[in-house]
Amino acid sequence: MKTLVIGKGGREHAIVKALSLSPSVSEVHVIPGSQGMAREALCHNISTSDDKAICEFVSQKEMDLVVIGPEAELAAGLADSLRSAGVLVFGPGSDAAQLEASKVFSKEFMNRAGIPTAKSIVVTSVKDIADHLSEWPPPYVLKADGLASGKGVFICSNQDELLCAARQLFEERSLGHAGLKALLEQSLEGWELSCLCITNGKDYQELALAQDHKRLKEKDEGPNTGGMGVVAPMDIDPLLHEQIRKTILDPTMKTISSMGMMFRGVIYVGLMITKDGPQVLEYNVRFGDPEAQVILPLIDGDVGEIMMSVARGDVPELHWKSLYSACVVLAAEGYPEKPVQDVAIEGDLFAETGSSYFLHAGTKGDGDGRWLTGGGRVLNAIGLGSSLREARENAYQQAKAVSWPGMQIRKDIGNRVSREGPLEVI
Numbered sequence: 001m002k003t004l005v006i007g008k009g010g011r012e013h014a015i016v017k018a019l020s021l022s023p024s025v026s027e028v029h030v031i032p033g034s035q036g037m038a039r040e041a042l043c044h045n046i047s048t049s050d051d052k053a054i055c056e057f058v059s060q061k062e063m064d065l066v067v068i069g070p071e072a073e074l075a076a077g078l079a080d081s082l083r084s085a086g087v088l089v090f091g092p093g094s095d096a097a098q099l100e101a102s103k104v105f106s107k108e109f110m111n112r113a114g115i116p117t118a119k120s121i122v123v124t125s126v127k128d129i130a131d132h133l134s135e136w137p138p139p140y141v142l143k144a145d146g147l148a149s150g151k152g153v154f155i156c157s158n159q160d161e162l163l164c165a166a167r168q169l170f171e172e173r174s175l176g177h178a179g180l181k182a183l184l185e186q187s188l189e190g191w192e193l194s195c196l197c198i199t200n201g202k203d204y205q206e207l208a209l210a211q212d213h214k215r216l217k218e219k220d221e222g223p224n225t226g227g228m229g230v231v232a233p234m235d236i237d238p239l240l241h242e243q244i245r246k247t248i249l250d251p252t253m254k255t256i257s258s259m260g261m262m263f264r265g266v267i268y269v270g271l272m273i274t275k276d277g278p279q280v281l282e283y284n285v286r287f288g289d290p291e292a293q294v295i296l297p298l299i300d301g302d303v304g305e306i307m308m309s310v311a312r313g314d315v316p317e318l319h320w321k322s323l324y325s326a327c328v329v330l331a332a333e334g335y336p337e338k339p340v341q342d343v344a345i346e347g348d349l350f351a352e353t354g355s356s357y358f359l360h361a362g363t364k365g366d367g368d369g370r371w372l373t374g375g376g377r378v379l380n381a382i383g384l385g386s387s388l389r390e391a392r393e394n395a396y397q398q399a400k401a402v403s404w405p406g407m408q409i410r411k412d413i414g415n416r417v418s419r420e421g422p423l424e425v426i
Contacts, residue, residue, distance in 0.1 A: 001304060002027040004058060005041070006048055006078065007069030010329075010361030010380045011289035013037045015067055017359065018296040022304035029061065034374075036349065036360025048073050051081035058087050065090065065308050068265075071286055072147055075101035080262070088311040092285050093262030096201070099283040103143045103152075103183050106283050113255035115248055116279040120185040126166045129184060133159055141185040143282075144169060146178030150214075150226030150289075151336055155187070190274035191416075192281070193234060194291050195244060198306070201256050201263035203315040204249065208233035208298050210291045211417055216336065218412045225336045226377060228329045229413030231388060232294040233320070244271065244278050252283075264310050293359055293380050294325040324388045326395040328413050330379040332362070333406025339376035340406060347402035355384045355391075356398035373404060388414060392423055 003019050005012050005028065013036065019028045020040045031054060033043030046053050048070070058066060066082055068074055068091035077094035098105045110117045118141070123129050129142075140162040144152035152175055154165035169179035194212050197204040210232035216222035248269060256263055268284035268291070287295075296303060300319040309316045332339040339362075349358055349371050359382060362375015379402060383395030392414045399409060415423065 001064035012069040013359040014293040018303040025304040090307040091265040096261035096263040113251045118186040120183045143183040144179040188272040193271040195269045231414040293327040324391040326391040328381040331408040335376040351401040356394040
């Protein structure tokens with residue numbers, strides 16, 4: 001089959017790689033893609049916001065399947081436009097995409113479904129927050145309502161930090177329309193878990209459980225990011241797993257179905273495992289980034305066939321390799337606030353072994369054979385192994401193949417879940 005992937009980041013490169021290794025897939029195209037993934041796919045310089053041009057491209061090239069990676073295009077209705085043109089799409093419609101595109105809608109959905117989640121109120125100004133400060137003990141969580149590329153959640157340890165974040169959102173408009181309103185939310189204590197499922201909007205199959213590391217620095221310090229690294233699969237207590245299914249996944253799917261949402265793709269449920277049980281932090285309506293980078297290599301089967309089945313409305317049974325995987329993100333200086341661009345990258349960006357490789361998240365060539373930083377998260381170092389420790393070691397060894405001034409890397413990815421102790425990363 002001929003496949004088209006929409007997007008250009010590390011997640012999309014992971015999808016491209018998985019499709020390129022699928023026996024059922026004869027061609028992989030990307031809009032717009034990147035120079036870093038051009039070895040595995042044909043890239044086309046078309047705007048991802050131009051639905052008409054994309055539909056025309058799909059028709060002209062006779063694409064069999066379109067996989068939409070980023071959330072913004074899903075929220076804008078690209079999947080709807082393609083389906084209206086008779087195209088099979090792996091990705092939900094704009095109605096279901098509101099689960100990610102609006103934190104307020106998402107919270108209302110959770111409350112409607114009876115899903116355990118933090119208490120919250122909607123706020124639209126600094127004054128709103130100041131008026132409610134006495135009702136909320138620190139730490140405080142402030143979530144911008146709209147899409148913010150993983151940068152819309154502020155975790156504030158005191159009132160001063162909270163009011164500063166509120167001024168950024170409501171007065172400085174640091175996130176534009178995404179921050180016109182927000183959720184002031186109860187802080188939950190526990191440990192985070194990423195639970196992703198493929199679904200047709202009614203039935204679902206779980207993907208490998210993963211754990212992301214969202215803070216910029218070791219020991220979960222520094223600002224929130226889109227994700228600095230992730231490991232999979234996570235082995236959890238069977239009773240906890242069953243509780244997640246019964247109290248969260250089942251009612252989520254039941255409510256999506258009852259509301260008549262068009263959902264054929266991946267739903268990502270961000271969980272906090274608290275002393276009172278699992279609670280939902282957020283929904284995403286696509287593969288996580290960087291969760292896709294560690295989950296897709298673990299699938300034992302033809303990823304192209306799986307995605308095509310979901311696009312048709314079926315949910316195939318999944319099988320898994322007896323492997324672990326780790327992703328270590330290499331980020332630009334200044335990330336996440338103001339990443340420094342156009343810095344020369346030294347080393348081999350295409351180095352790989354049988355158990356490690358790079359995925360390109362934000363790189364670009366300068367036309368003279370040099371590679372430059374072209375985004376906040378620049379490269380993903382992927383490692384596979386028969387144990388979590390081996391996967392992490394391979395990922396960190398892979399990361400050593402490149403460097404640039406100001407490069408940021410967390411050295412403790414997977415440490416807190418490894419039964420074999422932390423790595424000594426130099």
